[in-house]
Amino acid sequence: MTFEPADRVDQVPPSGIRKFFELAEEMDDIISLGVGEPDFSTPWSAREAAIASLEQGKTSYTANRGKRELRERIADDVRERYDLDYDPDEEVLVTTGASEGVDLAFRSLLNPGDKVAVAQPCYVSYVPGVTFAGGEVIDVPTRAADDFKLTVDVLEDSGAAEADALVMCYPNNPTGATMTGEELEPIAEFAREHDLLVFSDEIYSELSYEHDHTSIATLPGMRERTVVFNGFSKAYAMTGLRLGYALAPADAITPMNRVHQYTMLSAPTTPQYAAMEALDNCEDDLKEMREQYDRRRQFVLSRFEEMGIDCFPAKGAFYAFPECPWDDADEFAEALLEAKAVAVVPGSAFGVGGDDHLRVSYATGLSELKEAMDRIEAFLDEQ
Amino acid sequence: MSNRGDVLAVLRDNARFTNEDIARQTGLSEAEVEEIVDDLEAEGVVKGYTAIVDWDAVEDDDEPIRATVELNVTLDRETSYTDIADRIAKFPEVRSLRLISGDYDFDMLVEGDSMSEVSHFISDKIAPIPEITQTVTHYIMESYKEQGIEFGDGPDDDRLSISP
Numbered sequence: 001m002t003f004e005p006a007d008r009v010d011q012v013p014p015s016g017i018r019k020f021f022e023l024a025e026e027m028d029d030i031i032s033l034g035v036g037e038p039d040f041s042t043p044w045s046a047r048e049a050a051i052a053s054l055e056q057g058k059t060s061y062t063a064n065r066g067k068r069e070l071r072e073r074i075a076d077d078v079r080e081r082y083d084l085d086y087d088p089d090e091e092v093l094v095t096t097g098a099s100e101g102v103d104l105a106f107r108s109l110l111n112p113g114d115k116v117a118v119a120q121p122c123y124v125s126y127v128p129g130v131t132f133a134g135g136e137v138i139d140v141p142t143r144a145a146d147d148f149k150l151t152v153d154v155l156e157d158s159g160a161a162e163a164d165a166l167v168m169c170y171p172n173n174p175t176g177a178t179m180t181g182e183e184l185e186p187i188a189e190f191a192r193e194h195d196l197l198v199f200s201d202e203i204y205s206e207l208s209y210e211h212d213h214t215s216i217a218t219l220p221g222m223r224e225r226t227v228v229f230n231g232f233s234k235a236y237a238m239t240g241l242r243l244g245y246a247l248a249p250a251d252a253i254t255p256m257n258r259v260h261q262y263t264m265l266s267a268p269t270t271p272q273y274a275a276m277e278a279l280d281n282c283e284d285d286l287k288e289m290r291e292q293y294d295r296r297r298q299f300v301l302s303r304f305e306e307m308g309i310d311c312f313p314a315k316g317a318f319y320a321f322p323e324c325p326w327d328d329a330d331e332f333a334e335a336l337l338e339a340k341a342v343a344v345v346p347g348s349a350f351g352v353g354g355d356d357h358l359r360v361s362y363a364t365g366l367s368e369l370k371e372a373m374d375r376i377e378a379f380l381d382e383q
Numbered sequence: 384m385s386n387r388g389d390v391l392a393v394l395r396d397n398a399r400f401t402n403e404d405i406a407r408q409t410g411l412s413e414a415e416v417e418e419i420v421d422d423l424e425a426e427g428v429v430k431g432y433t434a435i436v437d438w439d440a441v442e443d444d445d446e447p448i449r450a451t452v453e454l455n456v457t458l459d460r461e462t463s464y465t466d467i468a469d470r471i472a473k474f475p476e477v478r479s480l481r482l483i484s485g486d487y488d489f490d491m492l493v494e495g496d497s498m499s500e501v502s503h504f505i506s507d508k509i510a511p512i513p514e515i516t517q518t519v520t521h522y523i524m525e526s527y528k529e530q531g532i533e534f535g536d537g538p539d540d541d542r543l544s545i546s547p
Contacts, residue, residue, distance in 0.1 A: 015547065017545055017546070017547050020545055021543065021544065021545040021546075024544040024545050025544060030544060032542075032544040032545065034544060034545040034546070035542050035543070035544070035545065035546055036546040036547050037542060037546055039540065039542070041538065123547060124547040125547070173547075291392065295393065295408040295409070296408070298407060298408050298409065298410050299404070299407045299408045302406070302407035302408075302410075303407060343544060343545060345545060349547075366397070366408070367397075370404065
């Protein structure tokens with residue numbers, strides 16, 4: 001007997017980002033525009049609340065679903081911000097990052113062979129997550145021509161009508177695309193018509209710069225078929241604290257919690273204190289971070305325009321997704337890294353549809369961003 | 384936020400940004416930014432630009448001696464806070480002057496080359512002003528944060544260079 005990966009693991013290739021990460025790690029003094037997390041630290045008052053909880057010895061497990069006070073605050077917060085209405089006892093589950101929530105939903109709500117349409121390019125975990133859960137992925141490549149918004153056209157073209165569920169994420173990583181309520185309506189109609197569950201990752205909901213975020217779960221007939229994932233990582237710069245939550249009717253949260261209680265028991269306790277403080281008192285920090293991101297966004301988009309690089313006006317998250325000036329985005333990213341020590345991530349790392357694009361993260365201070373853009377410009381001039 | 388508000392916010396973050404860079408961040412044209420900055424200066428909204436210096440990091444030892452001074456004053460019919468403040472603020476040694484609520488009236492920051500220079504300034508120039516009834520001088524030992532900017536190295540960016 002030797003160790004061999006199980007089949008369902010073996011069929012999932014290692015993350016496409018990995019190879020690039022290893023290249024970047026070998027180099028000194030790179031400016032990385034390849035980072036998928038905020039450059040800000042968690043607001044100090046949230047960190048202090050976490051420290052205080054440790055000083056008071058609050059280090060035991062919490063309820064499986066998360067501390068009730070936290071679930072209440074989450075329910076209040078999403079009601080106020082997004083008009084989402086969930087019962088903190090039955091319909092809110094605190095998870096170890098939004099990623100755990102996504103995995104729980106797949107594992108507890110999909111049967112082997114279920115077909116899951118995944119709107120792409122997208123965060124790297126959805127496709128493997130569906131596969132690990134025994135589901136079959138239907139690739140739904142969004143189009144540059146639609147500014148990477150999900151449309152009924154691409155859903156129909158990719159055969160999503162046959163699917164049992166749809167996975168989507170707006171504001172989007174890696175493209176920075178957002179969708180307004182109006183643009184979500186036909187998607188909701190499609191989901192109702194073809195009776196799809198919707199897994200909606202809304203982790204970047206607070207980082208929408210040109211319009212208010214609308215959750216697809218607020219559209220008619222959608223609450224009962226949607227699981228919403230959100231968390232504290234992006235809005236409150238808490239990525240390493242690993243805290244997210246899932247919102248859904250009890251029919252979904254109950255089985256998700258069954259898997260969660262046996263595999264995770266509860267989300268980590270310390271971050272739950274930080275999260276309560278974040279919801280209570282960190283609105284100003286959130287606003288300040290959002291303003292900073294927005295300025296950087298406009299800066300990056302202006303610079304790409306000046307360089308003649310085609311880039312749609314990304315309106316959310318902290319990514320721009322320009323078309324790669326070369327045919328081969330992988331090659332371009334490697335050459336740029338070697339020549340100018342600037343790291344961007346080729347779009348191919350995020351599934352289908354983003355092949356000839358680059359993900360450029362602006363979760364980096366403006367002075368570095370400015371330098372990186374100057375280097376990209378110089379690199380293009382030298383070619 | 385208004386265009387003026389946007390430009391002001393960027394300048395308050397970093398007044399060294401060129402008009403071109405401010406334009407790129409705000410979606411305004413360079414000409415619009417230039418006009419707004421000119422207006423802000425002309426209207427006296429923006430009073431000036433200065434560097435925030437961590438003197439501990441300056442190699443040669445020309446760190447100024449600084450003191451915050453509590454000033455108590457008495458007013459009469461002919462003399463207002465503003466009248467007194469105008470007189471005090473004229474001294475170049477006075478780096479900032481604020482009227483505050485609480486136990487004393489003015490909070491004054493004084494800068495000089497030595498402790499004796501600062502003490503003499505207060506005893507010779509400030510204390511004798513007729514309206515001043517009391518001065519309490521606190522010498523500044525160490526500065527940790529000025530104008531919203533923390534001194535010290537700050538945490539390194541220890542994020543992974545590439546992450547999903």
